Amino acid sequence: MAAIDVKTEVTGKVWKVVAKPGDKLAADDEIMILESMKMEIPVVAPEAGTLKELSVAEGDAVTEDQVVAVVES
Incomplete structure (x- = not known):
């Protein structure tokens, strides 16, 4: 199993x-949605797997290029 930085x-x-x-x-x-310049930008899983870690919260x-999550394939 490989850990992939999102x-x-x-x-x-x-x-x-x-x-x-989990x-x-x-x-x-979609893992999360960012707001930038009044636009909503989805952050998505690069491949199938299990979400192991979130390093940010709403707000x-x-x-x-900031790592915001880790997916284990």
């Missing part, structure tokens, strides 16, 4: 956390 693509704020640790995810399932500020 990174943000933009700087913004965590608007909504959709998945919680959830089974398919590739491209947290994030930067581009």
